[in-house]
Amino acid sequence: AQSVAQPEDQVNVAEGNPLTVKCTYSVSGNPYLFWYVQYPNRGLQFLLKYITGDNLVKGSYGFEAEFNKSQTSFHLKKPSALVSDSALYFCAVSPRVGSARQLTFGSGTQLTVLP
Amino acid sequence: DGGITQSPKYLFRKEGQNVTLSCEQNLNHDAMYWYRQDPGQGLRLIYYSQIVNDFQKGDIAEGYSVSREKKESFPLTVTSAQKNPTAFYLCASSRTVVGGEQFFGPGTRLTVL
Numbered sequence: 001a002q003s004v005a006q007p008e009d010q011v012n013v014a015e016g017n018p019l020t021v022k023c024t025y026s027v028s029g030n031p032y033l034f035w036y037v038q039y040p041n042r043g044l045q046f047l048l049k050y051i052t053g054d055n056l057v058k059g060s061y062g063f064e065a066e067f068n069k070s071q072t073s074f075h076l077k078k079p080s081a082l083v084s085d086s087a088l089y090f091c092a093v094s095p096r097v098g099s100a101r102q103l104t105f106g107s108g109t110q111l112t113v114l115p
Numbered sequence: 116d117g118g119i120t121q122s123p124k125y126l127f128r129k130e131g132q133n134v135t136l137s138c139e140q141n142l143n144h145d146a147m148y149w150y151r152q153d154p155g156q157g158l159r160l161i162y163y164s165q166i167v168n169d170f171q172k173g174d175i176a177e178g179y180s181v182s183r184e185k186k187e188s189f190p191l192t193v194t195s196a197q198k199n200p201t202a203f204y205l206c207a208s209s210r211t212v213v214g215g216e217q218f219f220g221p222g223t224r225l226t227v228l
Contacts, residue, residue: 042222
């Protein structure tokens, strides 16, 4: 069965500084990988996904993520954080083959960008 | 205006009552999903459906039931058998189950008194 780990429940960063939200995964074979963001009392919004190809994936709102197969990681990054980036971030994984190909989500990381 | 709607936004029910949460999408997506979100636990899959008149149990299906009579609609019933139903419920849809990004509704917060 696939699993996702987001090792940090909370990440704090100053506005204008780079941010990283960490994600590692376990899945059989090559994965599909996703990042979503959730604002308070709202549904999740899709940020970006890795399907194949370039290991650096660019997404919405200036976010990007780097797929590292050897480290089974898919960390979310942004060069310069904004206060409005403060939200709950979820990493998700799905295997490409097999009977259980629905998404499995991590437990989430609360990002706070300090002004 | 395409998207997913969930109603109601807030729902209060007495213990022992069944309650049905609505989810409608006009994105023409084949796949639909129900998740439960509890603090610190992320999202857990309750049920999903790949096509009309077909659905599969997720990781925490006990105490829940669904139907998929129309492509646009995927209602979730929280039955009295669900031991701890108070939670935030999210509906989502995607073009396909495999590899497709999911689009989420705004959620329904269910409180059982």
